[in-house]
Amino acid sequence: MSNEAALHGHSEVAHSHEVHHGDDHGHHHKETFITKYVFSQDHKMIAKQFLITGMIWAMIGGLMSVLFRLQLGYPDQAFPWLEDILGRWAKGGKISPENYYALVTMHGTVLVFFVLTGGLSGTFANFLIPLQIGARDMASPMMNMLSYWFFFGGSVVMMSSLFVQTGPFSGGWTAYPPLSALGSASPGSKTGMDLWIVAMAMFVVSSLLGGLNYVSTVLNMRTKGMSMTKLPLTIWALFFTAVLGILSFPVLLSGFVLLLFDRHGGTSFYLSDIYITGVGALPNEGGSAILYQHLFWFLGHPEVYIILLPAMGIASEVLSVNSRKPIFGYMAMVVSLFAITILAFLVWAHHMFVTGLNPFLGSVFVLLTLLIAVPSAIKVFNWLTTLWKANIRFTPGMLFAIGFVSLFISGGLTGIFLGNSTLDIHLHDSYFVIAHFHIVMGVSAFFGMFAGIYHWFPKMYGRFMNNTMAYIHFWITLVGAYLIFWPMHYEGLAGMPRRYLDYSIWESFKQFSELNKFISTVAIIVFAVQLMFVFNFFYSIFKGRKVTTLNPWSATTLEWTTPIRPGHGNWPGEIPEVHRWAYDYSKDGRDFIPQTEPIGPDESNHH
């Protein structure tokens, strides 16, 4: 009832068959286990489903990286236990080349899409949007539930591709044709690739259903007084994330449709002049693999910001709350989010500088790419000035938010190198690229996610996570991330290419064998610490210290006005009205003023 009522409001529905009975919010539906925990339409439960599914994927994707790091760090050693867990993938304890590529490909696909897109914006958009804008639920709870189940279905299909005879897809997470278009090109291009496309198509549908909901919820379902400029920055960030997804994922889907027809319909959209040993010359003529790259990167670049913007929003919010200061330059933050959203669509060809792109066109894309440095720098400046002379509380969430800023700066600076088409001639496809994107969108997005999880865990489960484990988690992850990826810049500048199986047989890269060993060792340690985080998460759900006050962080936003364990509908009574922006910290001699408090007669007005 609450969903339908929240949807239709007091509009013209009054005559529909579903008579609005009952006024008491506490006990409307009789909820069974299935409707509460499985096919739930409550945005908070859906958020938790996204989060836990994402965490499972993160562990699998992370483990994959540990496995191929073993190969990279110790190329001449055999690990017999690998054969025990991987079977024929690692005969004699050494990962076979095909499966090394499969691991790398799946690591990328899983982390980029299933963890940092589904797991990150799926979790926080679902959890925070209704709570922070003051809504009972999403615009369409049903579509929201479908969004999760498409994600789950895609996950199952992707997971099953790990177990097929010919292995999962192994042509790189970008799935460039012809490797992705021709089943005879490699073992992973057979069934594995079909399952990959199906899983990704379901993932796209899930993202679209979710994104439509987020946008229309933010624009239509805000509580009274909550004008757009009073929204917390988390909501702005999640809103722009959804807009990016809605506009770019369909183009990826178009690309996949053409790919599917190239695979099974005999078309030649991406294929031309191909000869395969053992098969012979193919009849396909006139296609171009570059077309796929254009379609892919038209999504692919916005995808980077789909991953990063939620982390930016979460970091802004957590930084402000724990600095006990208003966020510096709220409007500048919003405008720079908007600028990033626009620019995200205009820079895709910087992934294709060395594909034979017209150099003049390349220089236009260089300019547009480097322009992104402007809003990014504004954001960094604002985060730092928020921290400046602040009364900082070093909660685990805050540490991760600060870590996010650090990583975003380090990774962002190398983006300026890579955005230059001339430098890219040397740097493309090298470890420099790996280092850049892992720091700036991999680890830093993870830090944003961790900041969000530690900060909103009390709201999700009514308990706190263990602080000691959280601090260990933070320091080892931060130091480890830099120790893993910093040396990779150096390797990349020295010309070490990505995606090679064994560098020890190359005279020019032999010198890095000790460095590779070091990186692999740190990667294993950091992975182990992530497992500790997962333990902390699940342990704290059941045994964590209980939250006893409504507003444990003394935050201004609406989610802390709900009961400690809010039911479906979020607020037992009326939805509170909003009178001020979300960042009245240390104002007029008070530590914080909630958004629900009316502006006093002699109060200095912010806006």
Place this chain on the structure above:
Amino acid sequence: MEMVSSQRQKVHPHKFTLWIAIGSIIMMFAGLTSAYIVKGSLPGWSTVEMPQIFYYSTGVMLLSSFTMQMALKSFKERSMNRYRRLLTVTAVLGCLFIVMQVIGFMQLQASGVFLNGSTGAGQFLYIIFGLHAVHVLGGAIALLIMFFKAFSRKFRNYNSVPVEVISTYWHFVDFLWIYLFVFFLIKR
């Protein structure tokens, strides 16, 4: 419900969601048609002669858009019998459109434009028109559901939002078809 009385409701969220979804679908076809433009400028490009039946299917689509609008009007005037009739006509016209598209594809096949083999306008035409037909099919299924709801004796529902949503979507697939058709005529 008392709890939503404080919420401002300008556009109904479902209608709003549909508009965003339409933007999303536009991006999908924009991706495909721009791929066509890029490929069309390459050497060795082959074009197709548009079968006559696509002109007729355009007429059917336009007509169905008209009947849909009439159905919405009758619904709002509470003349339910006329609404049901017009809804039925719209759904039938939608299905007829899909059948005509399939016939068009068969005629193209017969004239030697194949899906497999070297690339050309024909391959794009199959994919783009095919995807459009899938979107029409989705609308027709939604109409079918509305159709059964309209004949249900159990529920009396005078909420016009679902009808407005489906009619907006139906007009959209109509416009989309005209855009695609004109696009292929111009880029021949």
